[in-house]
Amino acid sequence: xxxxxxxxxxxxxxxxxxxxxxxxxxxxxxxxxxxxxxxxxxxxxxxxxxxxxxxxxxxxxxxxxxxxxxxxxxxxxxxxxxxxxxxxxxxxxxxxxxxxxxxxxxxxxxxx
Numbered sequence: 001x002x003x004x005x006x007x008x009x010x011x012x013x014x015x016x017x018x019x020x021x022x023x024x025x026x027x028x029x030x031x032x033x034x035x036x037x038x039x040x041x042x043x044x045x046x047x048x049x050x051x052x053x054x055x056x057x058x059x060x061x062x063x064x065x066x067x068x069x070x071x072x073x074x075x076x077x078x079x080x081x082x083x084x085x086x087x088x089x090x091x092x093x094x095x096x097x098x099x100x101x102x103x104x105x106x107x108x109x110x111x112x
Contacts (some may be wrong), residue, residue, distance in 0.1 A: 016041075 001020075005012040016026070024043055031042045059065045 003014060006015060007013075021027070024041075026041070026043045029044050031044050033040050033042075056065070
């Protein structure tokens with residue numbers, strides 16, 4: 001695309017059409033460099049945590065900083081009441097149960 005330079009004070013500038021700005025992701029700032037007689041404009045690299053502080057402040061203002069896991073223990077009613085195997089639980093035959101926990105394999109018969 002060919003375009004004309006426009007006077008900006010004592011300098012000259014280039015007007016970038018909206019479609020080019022959208023396609024390139026350029027918003028308010030650009031990285032500018034000259035290489036081999038070319039002027040190169042690039043979208044600045046974002047740092048991984050750029051904007052986190054502002055986002056955190058906005059979350060506090062909006063009341064969105066609530067921890068959904070606050071107070072969660074991972075326990076359920078079985079943990080609170082205590083639970084044991086029923087006396088008449090049908091355990092599998094010893095030859096059917098192999099527990100590869102350590103080497104060599106140990107056989108497990110369940111709780112005694």
